[in-house]
Structures are given as C-alpha cells and as structure tokens.
Amino acid sequence: MSIQALRGVWWRKVDRSEKIWLAIALAWCLILFAMMPLWHWKGGQNPSFETYRVTAAEYQAKVEAGVRASKAGEDHGFPVVAPAPGADVYMLARLWQWYPVLKLRKGETYRLHLSSLDLVHGFSLFPLNLNFMVLPGYEYVLTVTPTEKGEIYTVCNEFCGIGHHQMVGKIIVE
Numbered sequence: 181m182s183i184q185a186l187r188g189v190w191w192r193k194v195d196r197s198e199k200i201w202l203a204i205a206l207a208w209c210l211i212l213f214a215m216m217p218l219w220h221w222k223g224g225q226n227p228s229f230e231t232y233r234v235t236a237a238e239y240q241a242k243v244e245a246g247v248r249a250s251k252a253g254e255d256h257g258f259p260v261v262a263p264a265p266g267a268d269v270y271m272l273a274r275l276w277q278w279y280p281v282l283k284l285r286k287g288e289t290y291r292l293h294l295s296s297l298d299l300v301h302g303f304s305l306f307p308l309n310l311n312f313m314v315l316p317g318y319e320y321v322l323t324v325t326p327t328e329k330g331e332i333y334t335v336c337n338e339f340c341g342i343g344h345h346q347m348v349g350k351i352i353v354e
C-alpha cells in the first residue's frame with residue numbers, strides 16, 4: 181500500500197465555539213493593548229515626566245541650593261525642605277538615602293525633580309501606589325499635587341546593594 185494524499189475537504193471545519201473563543205481572545209488582546217496608554221492617563225501609577233541630562237555634581241548642587249533656600253527644620257539629621265507652593269522641589273537618591281525630607285502642602289502643585297547620584301534607584305511611594313525609576317545622569321521632573329495629609333515614605337524599589345532595604349525617605353504633607 182502506498183501513501184496517497186487524501187482528496188477533498190477531509191479536515192473538520194473550525195467549530196463555531198472555537199471561532200467564538202478566538203474572537204474573545206483577540207478582543208481581550210486589543211483591550212489589554214489599549215490599556216497600556218489608557219492606564220498611563222487614568223491609573224496614575226506611572227506618571228508623565230520631563231527628562232534632562234545632568235551630571236551628579238550639577239544635580240547635587242541644585243539639591244543643596246534647594247535645601248539652603250527653603251530649609252524648615254531637621255528630621256533624624258536630614259534637612260526638612262518646605263518649598264513655596266508651585267515651586268521646583270529637588271530630591272536626590274544615593275546609596276542609601278533619599279535626600280532631603282520634603283514638606284509639601286495638600287492641594288498645591290509642585291515640580292518635583294529627581295535624580296540619582298550613583299546607581300539606578302526606584303522611587304516608590306508608600307502607602308500610595310506610584311513607582312518611578314530614577315537613573316543617574318538624568319534629571320526627571322514630575323508635576324505632583326498631594327491629595328492627602330500625612331507622611332508618605334519614599335521607598336527604593338530597585339535593588340541597589342547592601343543598604344537597599346534601609347533606603348527610605350519621607351515626604352510630609354500638611
């Protein structure tokens with residue numbers, strides 16, 4: 181007996197239930213695809229930002245200038261900076277701290293500048309659900325408006341070495 185090609189339509193046509201399943205899977209893919217840009221605007225977890233090139237020394241100078249201009253106390257040896265509403269606010273990440281402590285007002289909008297002086301750090305706000313990656317060499321500017329009073333902790337969420345778990349900063353909202 182030789183092997184012969186089968187003639188005609190020998191396969192079973194795609195079943196209706198399978199077509200429906202494929203349509204649902206395709207629709208779900210498209211919904212998830214659309215969610216990526218939509219969540220950027222609606223979800224508020226990954227904020228919009230501006231980026232500029234900056235060296236560690238330049239950025240550190242800006243942060244220190246901000247501390248000199250609006251220092252309003254100390255917290256565990258860290259300066260507490262209370263900038264005027266609407267002002268540019270500078271915070272830096274380095275091994276292993278967020279510096280300085282910021283004091284902001286509820287309902288006011290600030291331009292929050294972030295950069296790292298050494299490695300990649302992650303700016304994540306606890307207990308809020310906001311995450312932002314901070315790379316050295318770049319100055320990020322986020323437009324932020326605190327909506328609740330209280331203390332927010334800035335927790336590093338990119339592993340950056342032995343002191344990573346202690347890298348916690350603070351933003352006070354009044």
Ligand SMILES: [Cu+2]
Nearest residue numbers: 336338340344
């Ligand atoms: Cu870290």
